[in-house]
Amino acid sequence: MKILLDNRVVVITGAGGGIGKATAIKLAEAGANLALLGGHNISKINQTAELARSLGARVFSLPGDLTDDNFLASCIDKILDHFGQIDVLINNAGIAHNAPFEKTDVEVLDKIYRINVRTPFVLSQKVLPYLRLSDHAAIVNISSSLGHKGYAGQSAYAASKHALRGMSKAIANELYTEGIRVHTVCPGGVYTDMLSVARPDLSSEGMIMPDDVAETILFLLQYRTNAVIDEINIRREGKPPYEI
Ligand SMILES: NC(=O)c1ccc[n+]([C@@H]2O[C@H](COP(=O)([O-])OP(=O)(O)OC[C@H]3O[C@@H](n4cnc5c(N)ncnc54)[C@H](OP(=O)(O)O)[C@@H]3O)[C@@H](O)[C@H]2O)c1
Numbered sequence: 001m002k003i004l005l006d007n008r009v010v011v012i013t014g015a016g017g018g019i020g021k022a023t024a025i026k027l028a029e030a031g032a033n034l035a036l037l038g039g040h041n042i043s044k045i046n047q048t049a050e051l052a053r054s055l056g057a058r059v060f061s062l063p064g065d066l067t068d069d070n071f072l073a074s075c076i077d078k079i080l081d082h083f084g085q086i087d088v089l090i091n092n093a094g095i096a097h098n099a100p101f102e103k104t105d106v107e108v109l110d111k112i113y114r115i116n117v118r119t120p121f122v123l124s125q126k127v128l129p130y131l132r133l134s135d136h137a138a139i140v141n142i143s144s145s146l147g148h149k150g151y152a153g154q155s156a157y158a159a160s161k162h163a164l165r166g167m168s169k170a171i172a173n174e175l176y177t178e179g180i181r182v183h184t185v186c187p188g189g190v191y192t193d194m195l196s197v198a199r200p201d202l203s204s205e206g207m208i209m210p211d212d213v214a215e216t217i218l219f220l221l222q223y224r225t226n227a228v229i230d231e232i233n234i235r236r237e238g239k240p241p242y243e244i
Helices: 018-029 042-054 069-083 106-131 155-178 193-198 210-222
Strands: 009-013 033-037 059-062 088-091 138-142 181-187 231-234
Touching (some): 009 018, 009 069, 033 042, 033 069, 059 069, 069 106, 106 138, 106 155, 138 210, 155 181, 155 231, 181 210
Parallel strands (some): 009 088, 088 138, 181 231
């Protein structure tokens, strides 16, 4: 059964650009209301919010640092005050790093883990009581093909995306009896700002586009039958897989 997203409240982290922005627009088109959570570039978040509003969505923006526990503690209450419900959490915000293992300081590993793993863990815990009240509850975790693989120069990022994928699978197994879907999306190289940081060796030609990932997320949220999709891997067509 394909469900409409009308009046669902979807929390998206890191929606100022790239995959998060494309997802916000896609879900607004499908009728969802949006809480755009986190991000440092306020004008970019405002741009996403305005685009989504022009499509008819109600949008509440909460820019800030998602690795700051005080910010995290306050934001769910603010979203509930604004919308009165949370149906979906999309853990999208993340950072990458490209350096040989030997030259990757442990501080870099800690920083990447904090946003790529700890923040999705904490946010998922915080929204869970409210997801339990929704008939169409879901958490979507944006891992990566680096959640399966390891490329040279990607030790810290690959560790974080493997961790997120593992965490996502465990939470999915805990919550499926309650009707709460937990999906992992693992894209290969997507044409966003992050790509040049994570894989400076790749050209942008023929890359997966943010909208392709957004379309997949929309499908996951709309496709609710007895069959449950735990994980989707996305790679580019045709050429040898360029993945991050
Ligand atoms: N691009 C790819 O090839 C690719 C492939 C597979 C998976 N992914 C994953 O997809 C997700 C989105 O990436 P993207 O490619 O769309 O990259 P992007 O354009 O750089 O977007 C990442 C977003 O995360 C936000 N963010 C990062 N750290 C944050 C923090 N501490 N607090 C709040 N917000 C924070 C950024 O906001 P600010 O810049 O304003 O802080 C930005 O809006 C990431 O989890 C990434 O690992 C990307």
